[in-house]
Amino acid sequence: YEEKKQVLSDTKLTKKSRLEAVTEEDGREDNGTLFKDHFTSPSGLGDIGVIESITIKNFMCHHSLGPFQFGPNVNFIVGSNGSGKSAILTALIVGLGGKATITNRGVSLRGFVKNGESTADVTVKLRNRGPDAYKGDVYGDSICIEQRISCDGVRTCRLKSKSGHLVSNKKEELTSILDHFNIQVDNPVSILNQEMSKQFLHSKSEADKYKFFMKATLLEQMKRDYIHIKQTKAVTREQVELQEEVVLSNGKVFNNVPLFSPKNKVSVAEEKLQDMQSRLESRREEEETLSEDCLKIKEEVKAKIKAQKEQEVRCWVGATPISKNIQVSMEAKLKRKNQLLASRSNKLKRFGDNMPDLLDTIYKAHIQGRFIKKPIGPIGACINLKDPTLAVAVESCLRSFMKTFCCDNYKDEAVLQELMSHYFSKGNRPQIIVSAFSNTVYKVQGRGVNHPDYPSVLDSLIIASPVITNCLIDMRGIESILIIKEKHAARKVMQHGRPPRNCREAFTVEGDQVYPNRYYTPDFSTAKYLGGDLETEIRQVTPAIFAEFVAKAKEISPERRKVDRSAKSIDVEITRLRKKIGVQESSHGDHEEYAEALANYRDKSNQVRDLKKFIDRLDNIMSDRQTRYKIMRRSLSVRCKLYFNNFLIKMNCCGSMMFDHNNETLSISVGRENDGMSDMRSLSGGERSFSTVCFILSLWEITESPFRCLDEFDVYMDMHNRRISLDLLLELSERQHLRQFFFITPLSTSNLPESDHIKIHQLQDPERAKGQTGE
Numbered sequence: 001y002e003e004k005k006q007v008l009s010d011t012k013l014t015k016k017s018r019l020e021a022v023t024e025e026d027g028r029e030d031n032g033t034l035f036k037d038h039f040t041s042p043s044g045l046g047d048i049g050v051i052e053s054i055t056i057k058n059f060m061c062h063h064s065l066g067p068f069q070f071g072p073n074v075n076f077i078v079g080s081n082g083s084g085k086s087a088i089l090t091a092l093i094v095g096l097g098g099k100a101t102i103t104n105r106g107v108s109l110r111g112f113v114k115n116g117e118s119t120a121d122v123t124v125k126l127r128n129r130g131p132d133a134y135k136g137d138v139y140g141d142s143i144c145i146e147q148r149i150s151c152d153g154v155r156t157c158r159l160k161s162k163s164g165h166l167v168s169n170k171k172e173e174l175t176s177i178l179d180h181f182n183i184q185v186d187n188p189v190s191i192l193n194q195e196m197s198k199q200f201l202h203s204k205s206e207a208d209k210y211k212f213f214m215k216a217t218l219l220e221q222m223k224r225d226y227i228h229i230k231q232t233k234a235v236t237r238e239q240v241e242l243q244e245e246v247v248l249s250n251g252k253v254f255n256n257v258p259l260f261s262p263k264n265k266v267s268v269a270e271e272k273l274q275d276m277q278s279r280l281e282s283r284r285e286e287e288e289t290l291s292e293d294c295l296k297i298k299e300e301v302k303a304k305i306k307a308q309k310e311q312e313v314r315c316w317v318g319a320t321p322i323s324k325n326i327q328v329s330m331e332a333k334l335k336r337k338n339q340l341l342a343s344r345s346n347k348l349k350r351f352g353d354n355m356p357d358l359l360d361t362i363y364k365a366h367i368q369g370r371f372i373k374k375p376i377g378p379i380g381a382c383i384n385l386k387d388p389t390l391a392v393a394v395e396s397c398l399r400s401f402m403k404t405f406c407c408d409n410y411k412d413e414a415v416l417q418e419l420m421s422h423y424f425s426k427g428n429r430p431q432i433i434v435s436a437f438s439n440t441v442y443k444v445q446g447r448g449v450n451h452p453d454y455p456s457v458l459d460s461l462i463i464a465s466p467v468i469t470n471c472l473i474d475m476r477g478i479e480s481i482l483i484i485k486e487k488h489a490a491r492k493v494m495q496h497g498r499p500p501r502n503c504r505e506a507f508t509v510e511g512d513q514v515y516p517n518r519y520y521t522p523d524f525s526t527a528k529y530l531g532g533d534l535e536t537e538i539r540q541v542t543p544a545i546f547a548e549f550v551a552k553a554k555e556i557s558p559e560r561r562k563v564d565r566s567a568k569s570i571d572v573e574i575t576r577l578r579k580k581i582g583v584q585e586s587s588h589g590d591h592e593e594y595a596e597a598l599a600n601y602r603d604k605s606n607q608v609r610d611l612k613k614f615i616d617r618l619d620n621i622m623s624d625r626q627t628r629y630k631i632m633r634r635s636l637s638v639r640c641k642l643y644f645n646n647f648l649i650k651m652n653c654c655g656s657m658m659f660d661h662n663n664e665t666l667s668i669s670v671g672r673e674n675d676g677m678s679d680m681r682s683l684s685g686g687e688r689s690f691s692t693v694c695f696i697l698s699l700w701e702i703t704e705s706p707f708r709c710l711d712e713f714d715v716y717m718d719m720h721n722r723r724i725s726l727d728l729l730l731e732l733s734e735r736q737h738l739r740q741f742f743f744i745t746p747l748s749t750s751n752l753p754e755s756d757h758i759k760i761h762q763l764q765d766p767e768r769a770k771g772q773t774g775e
Contacts (some may be wrong), residue, residue, distance in 0.1 A: 210659070494515065
């Protein structure tokens with residue numbers, strides 16, 4: 001499977017498919033015995049994957065069973081109906097992570113919790129010894145798997161080391177352990193319960209027997225994998241054929257569409273390639289003739305822009321930008337001047353050009369009943385100064401709250417956010433503080449600063465709304481901030497000795513922020529929102545701007561130039577030249593854009609070519625895999641037949657096994673040598689059970705698993721067939737003494753031979769809960 005994983009990385013194949021490659025020859029060795037198994041046994045066989053013990057609590061109808069300490073080779077679990085035989089087998093499946101449907105005893109795990117209990121527990125210990133141990137340095141010589149099932153069907157897994165240390169509780173870790181040990185919980189050859197035996201083996205349908213053979217040998221899993229790969233390959237081929245058509249328009253080539261597009265085929269794109277190349281050559285010739293004209297036009301545009309700037313400045317002229325700091329400062333001051341001019345008609349425009357419109361919209365929304373309580377703000381417009389000379393100090397303290405709005409609840413906040421989105425971009429919207437409105441101001445006596453010479457910020461403000469006052473107390477603590485006009489006095493009060501009681505910080509008249517151990521100076525010298533004289537500020541800003549324009553001009557051109565054209569005429573000329581350039585580019589396209597599109601097209605053409613190679617390679621690999629699959633299927637079928645006949649011959653019986661892979665059927669006939677063969681459909685229950693055992697043994701010979709479980713294999717047999725079947729099972733287990741076997745039976749085992757390899761677990765009949773199902 002490794003080659004397939006490399007070729008089709010998106011297709012994940014099951015790790016359960018560990019069948020090794022087999023040779024095409026089938027037959028016997030020179031000594032006449034059946035040929036050896038072609039499946040390479042792991043070097044650690046008998047050291048890893050063997051079930052050491054199992055313990056169950058509140059599982060099915062049993063309060064407690066175990067711990068059962070199992071032998072490494074043959075284990076007989078004996079007991080009457082209801083004693084817990086099949087419960088042990090079901091617990092083994094669940095303990096190893098199997099689904100409820102695999103057990104054939106329910107559709108949900110919650111059905112396994114004993115009536116009246118909230119949880120059921122299953123603990124399985126697996127041997128983990130030798131050089132092939134799974135994370136031997138972590139788990140030690142055994143791995144303990146603890147499964148807990150709640151009454152609502154939820155399962156939790158805990159994986160512990162031999163010492164009891166919790167290693168993991170992840171399902172993926174359990175899957176890795178089972179894969180490493182080659183344990184396949186859902187494979188009937190590993191664990192064959194009664195229902196699975198009835199469904200496939202005791203069924204009279206030849207198709208059911210064939211399905212059982214395919215499932216047991218993992219050929220069915222391989223078949224599904226191949227089908228999935230074929231489907232993926234078909235989808236990939238279809239996508240490659242759906243390459244979008246290359247757009248050719250007015251000498252432009254744009255190929256920015258995705259590779260797999262449902263509009264065009266690759267063949268169409270390839271046909272357009274030659275046309276594109278010829279257009280490219282003609283395009284280059286046109287560009288050579290037009291390049292000089294374009295350069296001239298662009299030079300003219302630059303000259304016109306330069307002249308326009310000269311006219312606008314009306315002083316020293318330049319055509320290129322000066323230092324970034326000067327330009328940023330000029331732009332900020334121009335914006336401030338425009339805001340001040342707008343504030344002449346509306347004071348709210350100090351907080352943004354759109355602020356009056358926003359407040360008008362809030363008022364209308366409130367009238368319409370969209371707010372539970374009308375929002376209040378901006379905060380800067382809701383406060384006034386007792387002393388106008390403290391504007392910079394107060395604004396330095398409350399700078400981040402000047403545009404803030406207050407909302408009573410989150411519903412109102414959502415409505416306000418929606419209204420703001422019409423006037424402010426997402427990153428520039430005013431802040432919104434949500435807090436329940438109150439009609440009374442907080443009582444701050446005892447927690448606010450009280451200095452005989454200097455007021456607090458709260459004392460310096462006139463605030464009509466208790467909501468605004470409470471907001472600034474909550475968010476800024478204005479009751480504990482002093483305003484000390486002089487710098488030296490502020491340093492003395494805050495830093496020369498212990499600060500006044502309840503005082504966190506102080507601000508000077510220049511806006512300096514003073515802490516007991518720190519001192520900060522603001523980046524502004526005038527109040528932006530709380531300033532008093534609007535006209536004075538406008539007069540101050542207009543000249544700190546004109547002077548910077550002059551400095552900018554001198555930096556570029558020391559000499560003053562005469563301008564004989566108006567700025568308007570230069571602007572008209574620039575617009576005309578830009579239109580001319582646009583017409584030229586729309587007619588002949590942009591060379592860089594064309595080159596990028598052509599490179600994009602060639603890149604995608606290479607992708608299509610590589611995908612075609614990939615599909616061709618995948619076709620070859622799939623063809624080879626299909627051939628190998630058929631060889632493996634034929635080999636397994638032939639070997640299964642030979643083993644089956646060999647078991648029958650040992651018992652003085654004859655039989656045949658006919659595989660029809662085209663129709664997917666398996667026909668089995670058995671009989672005595674002197675009586676002739678009969679189809680299994682005409683056999684008695686005991687004879688059919690005997691032939692089933694031979695079939696199972698044949699599958700055991702050709703497949704790998706560290707343990708094998710057979711549930712009530714002898715329930716329909718007479719004593720003669722049962723003795724023969726037991727002899728066959730014990731003979732095979734003795735030959736495969738490094739594997740572990742579990743045989744579950746309700747019948748007596750008194751006639752079994754004494755052996756160190758055989759361990760018998762006799763179960764006692766428990767008391768049943770009334771109405772509770774048995775095993």
